Amino acid sequence: MESRDRHYRRDSYIEGNVVRQRESVPGRSVQPAEKTREQLHQERMRKNAARQNQQRAMAMDRGYVAFLAAATVVCFLVCAIFIYLQSDVTTRMANIASIESQIAEVKADNVAAEKRLETTMNLDQIKEAAKNLGLIMPGSEQVRYYSVENSDYMNQYGEIPSN
Numbered sequence: 164m165e166s167r168d169r170h171y172r173r174d175s176y177i178e179g180n181v182v183r184q185r186e187s188v189p190g191r192s193v194q195p196a197e198k199t200r201e202q203l204h205q206e207r208m209r210k211n212a213a214r215q216n217q218q219r220a221m222a223m224d225r226g227y228v229a230f231l232a233a234a235t236v237v238c239f240l241v242c243a244i245f246i247y248l249q250s251d252v253t254t255r256m257a258n259i260a261s262i263e264s265q266i267a268e269v270k271a272d273n274v275a276a277e278k279r280l281e282t283t284m285n286l287d288q289i290k291e292a293a294k295n296l297g298l299i300m301p302g303s304e305q306v307r308y309y310s311v312e313n314s315d316y317m318n319q320y321g322e323i324p325s326n
Contacts, residue, residue: 307323
């Protein structure tokens with residue numbers, strides 16, 4: 164039993180992160196099995212083929228360089244167009260803002276002119292000016308009323324009756 168345990172401990176491996184090195188038994192050396200000449204040749208051929216594939220993969224041929232150059236040019240053009248469009252939008256927004264401020268100024272001027280006209284016109288003065296011109300106030304039979312639906316003007320499609 165003891166020789167079996169010793170044999171078991173000698174040839175067994177312990178798994179884990181704190182594995183001790185395999186102890187060598189005095190008088191017995193462990194050497195890897197020698198490879199045959201054919202196996203060595205095949206291994207050398209595989210290594211050479213892997214090295215050649217790696218060199219081929221790392222090399223840049225003309226087609227790959229042309230593709231990279233074309234992709235770079237396309238990226239540059241897309242970026243340039245994007246910057247141009249952003250600049251155009253910014254310029255147009257500035258123009259719109261200036262036109263809106265001009266419209267606001269014109270509206271303010273119009274409101275001020277309307278107020279000035281309203282204060283300068285007096286209905287009594289207008290009546291006096293009309294009487295001086297020989298106009299008289301209309302009688303109740305001469306006044307005609309029109310109803311206007313949500314509009315501040317009226318279209319005349321015919322003659323106004325004189326009586």
